[in-house]
Amino acid sequence: MKPEIAMNQSEMTIVKKESQKLKRWKAFYKKFKRNKLALIGGYIVLFYILVAIFAPIISPQDPFKIDLVNKLQTPSFDHWMGTDDKGRDILSRLIYGSRLSLTVGFVSVFFGAAIGIILGLLAGYYGKWMDTIIMRIVDVLLAFPGILLALAIISALGPSLINVMVAVGVFSIPMFARIVRGSTLSVRKLEYIDAIRALGATDVTIIMKHIFPNILSPVIVQATLRLATAILSAAGLSYLGLGAQPPSPEWGAMLSSGRDYLFSAPHIALFPGIAISTLVLGFNIFGDGLRDALDPRMKK
Amino acid sequence: MLLFIIRRILQTIPVLLGVSLVVFLIMQMVPGDPATLLAGEGATKQTIEMLRHELGLDRPIIYQYFDYVFHAIQGDFGESLRNNRPVLDEIMIRLPITLQLALASILITVVLGMIAGIISATKQYSMADISIMIIALLGISLPSFWFGLMLIYFFSVNLHIFPVAGWGTIQHMILPAITLGAGGAAIVARMTRSSMLEVVRQDYIRTARAKGLKEHIIIYKHGLKNALIPVITVVGLQFGALLGGTVLTESVFAINGLGRLIVDAIRTRDLPMVQGGVLIASVIFVFMNLAVDVLYRYFNKRIDLN
Amino acid sequence: MKQLNENILEVKDLETYFFTEEGTSKAVNKVSFSLKKGETLGIVGESGSGKSITSLSLLRLIPSPPGKIVGGNIFFKGEDLLSKTDKQMRSIRGNEISMIFQEPMTSLNPVYSVGEQIAEVIRLHQNLGKKEAWQKAVDMLKLVGIPSPEKRAKQEPHELSGGMRQRVMIAMALACHPEVLIADEPTTALDVTIQAQILELIKNLQNELGTAVILITHDLGVVYESCDRVAVMYAGKIVEYTTAKELFENPKHPYTIGLLNSLPRLDMDQEELTTIPGTVPSPYNMPKGCSFAPRCAFAKKICEEMVPDLQHIDQMTQVSCWKHTVQWDREFVVHEKVGVE
Numbered sequence: 001m002k003p004e005i006a007m008n009q010s011e012m013t014i015v016k017k018e019s020q021k022l023k024r025w026k027a028f029y030k031k032f033k034r035n036k037l038a039l040i041g042g043y044i045v046l047f048y049i050l051v052a053i054f055a056p057i058i059s060p061q062d063p064f065k066i067d068l069v070n071k072l073q074t075p076s077f078d079h080w081m082g083t084d085d086k087g088r089d090i091l092s093r094l095i096y097g098s099r100l101s102l103t104v105g106f107v108s109v110f111f112g113a114a115i116g117i118i119l120g121l122l123a124g125y126y127g128k129w130m131d132t133i134i135m136r137i138v139d140v141l142l143a144f145p146g147i148l149l150a151l152a153i154i155s156a157l158g159p160s161l162i163n164v165m166v167a168v169g170v171f172s173i174p175m176f177a178r179i180v181r182g183s184t185l186s187v188r189k190l191e192y193i194d195a196i197r198a199l200g201a202t203d204v205t206i207i208m209k210h211i212f213p214n215i216l217s218p219v220i221v222q223a224t225l226r227l228a229t230a231i232l233s234a235a236g237l238s239y240l241g242l243g244a245q246p247p248s249p250e251w252g253a254m255l256s257s258g259r260d261y262l263f264s265a266p267h268i269a270l271f272p273g274i275a276i277s278t279l280v281l282g283f284n285i286f287g288d289g290l291r292d293a294l295d296p297r298m299k300k
Numbered sequence: 301m302l303l304f305i306i307r308r309i310l311q312t313i314p315v316l317l318g319v320s321l322v323v324f325l326i327m328q329m330v331p332g333d334p335a336t337l338l339a340g341e342g343a344t345k346q347t348i349e350m351l352r353h354e355l356g357l358d359r360p361i362i363y364q365y366f367d368y369v370f371h372a373i374q375g376d377f378g379e380s381l382r383n384n385r386p387v388l389d390e391i392m393i394r395l396p397i398t399l400q401l402a403l404a405s406i407l408i409t410v411v412l413g414m415i416a417g418i419i420s421a422t423k424q425y426s427m428a429d430i431s432i433m434i435i436a437l438l439g440i441s442l443p444s445f446w447f448g449l450m451l452i453y454f455f456s457v458n459l460h461i462f463p464v465a466g467w468g469t470i471q472h473m474i475l476p477a478i479t480l481g482a483g484g485a486a487i488v489a490r491m492t493r494s495s496m497l498e499v500v501r502q503d504y505i506r507t508a509r510a511k512g513l514k515e516h517i518i519i520y521k522h523g524l525k526n527a528l529i530p531v532i533t534v535v536g537l538q539f540g541a542l543l544g545g546t547v548l549t550e551s552v553f554a555i556n557g558l559g560r561l562i563v564d565a566i567r568t569r570d571l572p573m574v575q576g577g578v579l580i581a582s583v584i585f586v587f588m589n590l591a592v593d594v595l596y597r598y599f600n601k602r603i604d605l606n
Numbered sequence: 607m608k609q610l611n612e613n614i615l616e617v618k619d620l621e622t623y624f625f626t627e628e629g630t631s632k633a634v635n636k637v638s639f640s641l642k643k644g645e646t647l648g649i650v651g652e653s654g655s656g657k658s659i660t661s662l663s664l665l666r667l668i669p670s671p672p673g674k675i676v677g678g679n680i681f682f683k684g685e686d687l688l689s690k691t692d693k694q695m696r697s698i699r700g701n702e703i704s705m706i707f708q709e710p711m712t713s714l715n716p717v718y719s720v721g722e723q724i725a726e727v728i729r730l731h732q733n734l735g736k737k738e739a740w741q742k743a744v745d746m747l748k749l750v751g752i753p754s755p756e757k758r759a760k761q762e763p764h765e766l767s768g769g770m771r772q773r774v775m776i777a778m779a780l781a782c783h784p785e786v787l788i789a790d791e792p793t794t795a796l797d798v799t800i801q802a803q804i805l806e807l808i809k810n811l812q813n814e815l816g817t818a819v820i821l822i823t824h825d826l827g828v829v830y831e832s833c834d835r836v837a838v839m840y841a842g843k844i845v846e847y848t849t850a851k852e853l854f855e856n857p858k859h860p861y862t863i864g865l866l867n868s869l870p871r872l873d874m875d876q877e878e879l880t881t882i883p884g885t886v887p888s889p890y891n892m893p894k895g896c897s898f899a900p901r902c903a904f905a906k907k908i909c910e911e912m913v914p915d916l917q918h919i920d921q922m923t924q925v926s927c928w929k930h931t932v933q934w935d936r937e938f939v940v941h942e943k944v945g946v947e
Contacts, residue, residue, distance in 0.1 A: 145539070149578075269450075506713070512695075512698065525718075
């Protein structure tokens, strides 16, 4: 008889009562809570989301109001973060800018994830030539260094925030496709899939009921981390003038004028950068925490 | 091994074709007819038609594509719409600068990253470890171009140590290389740390201890070599981010490299230049990946065979 | 000249605890045994009985945190290992006391040749030059029965089979002619046919080099074949300590009896395999009193109340069980402290 480490009485009764799924969620939440840093990340992201939602209410001034008399002012009582080269209040612009950054992030990642998941599922499930073709496409997309693909797309479609969303979305596809393909492949190989196929389950059912739930956790982790990258890329593209156009209060675009006035009014460059950094930091920490909590291999 | 190299090289061909196709197709998406744009305002329909014929725009797209590729292989990427000089020439002037920047940045990424990662892992949970990990977290969260701006502000404007912009001497290289390399260094540091921590838990480390070896020999001789294998992959991935990142860094530091060339070309809608620039950068990247793959396979064959 | 029955290793009341969030685990809970020169001692037990931790404790290889050797003495050639410095321990490991592990697959470093890994320990403890150490390494490979040793020495672990890797481990462990070899389940991960070869190899080398061996296993068959004396461990304690012959012919502790009964027999018709009812207690939640009592068919009230010590019941056998004390047949008063002559 193979002996196992026995649980004491109280543990045994609890186990009998709780269902498997609930146990998993509890374990996950406990692990996640232990990683306090991850919680902080979550709060940061939440903070920005709330700022974005309530922007009109909390913004002290109109972000578009030009006031040339007061331009390039350093932080003061009237303007907590100073004014930019057209006299607009930087703090208000930052607040409204959060909407843009978050929107670009979520839309592009959602777009990239959706397509990536579909491609990954198809490639992993059907295999053979569909796998080869899809993976070649992914390889091609990955063959472009960094944001070059995004640049190319924007050069064709023209500079605008929407095109940035498309461009960043497209360049997010490969990562999701790969991850989903990997997970799909490993689930596909499990014997029970063959068993239910033999029982007559359709492909669609199998994919939706059995494979999809298994790919969710790595996808969510990847999505959170991708949000960080997407926001950085979008800000970068706007910085280059290829994204949101003036007078849009997009953070990257604000940094662009920040460069022009770096010597005379460095605060213009300082604050948008801090905003971007903290939001991205929030997503990164949160994503790290999610990954640690969901990864069964991790043992602290 | 040789077989693997040959197979890998053959694999790059469809990828390269794919890249060229994608670039070509993207350029086709540009609204407006190039001939009309080129002809300028007030041109007659006839002139436009003649121009179209001259540019080969009246032939089927597939033909245009192969025509483009055929010329590209020979080095003819067309001419810049801005100054009519051959695209390739313009790129070739600037490419070395970008490559130098990339090289300097990779050096920072790898050296700084690995050292930081090793220190972090060997002194786990110490002040050094925690600070390094926090800095690394910041490193992947800060926008590189903002970081560059801040560096310029503090070092060039305030302290006057480094020149603000331009290229040419070592001093010119330092700030841009740090800007570009910092993000990668952060990623490498984290990867090195986690890889080393995992290696230290392995059975063969326990065996090494049971042999009576000194702790630092165990870590550096037995552990490090194993730990660095996955780090190679990460460094390889960083090449891409690096090449792409030159675009931003060159803009911030006003460096006359390929990245800036592409960005300017986009702004001025100099499409042949954009096409050529992106294509050449991607081709270089594809070959870099090939080299990294081969290197990784060389170090990893023992694990593959298992 | 050393006498044959001199104790080269004497462990007294060894205690190794693990301090974790779930509580303190007394993995090794006052364990005492001795090892004579050239003898083979078997330590038997199930997973979690503490046998591996005991062996790691001998070389002070316990990962700390969360583990710690908190008490007892380990006398090696008369000196207490627990009071030695790190430097002194390092010169003993691989040199005077060696250890081989269960998984030859993962216990060898994948990025170095096997020859180099053996030569390394030779260079370390015997101060030989590179070339001489390499030659000795090749000689060791020959000694453990690896064909074409010069060629094999240059190969990396993944190029060898499981059995050969374990031979390499043995070569590495015996390269400096240690006086004690600790073998922690050396055959568990190998095929049955290879198991026999490896055990025979260890026995031959033992005879040739005069090494004392501590063989840790959960396989009673291995014990029967290879060991002079045996210590049976359960939940961190030794419950029976006697000669191999006596253990099989005349087991005393109920746990040992249960173990032997649960071995399938080829010479009898068995309808069902006998098992020991119940499960091993959690190390964080040991029962008060004898840790085997909850599963013991003979348990009386004293068993649940007080922990029995390891006591001699005759010259060669020690048992920790109230049943084998003189007062068993009398009724016990619970708080009476019991001694045995």
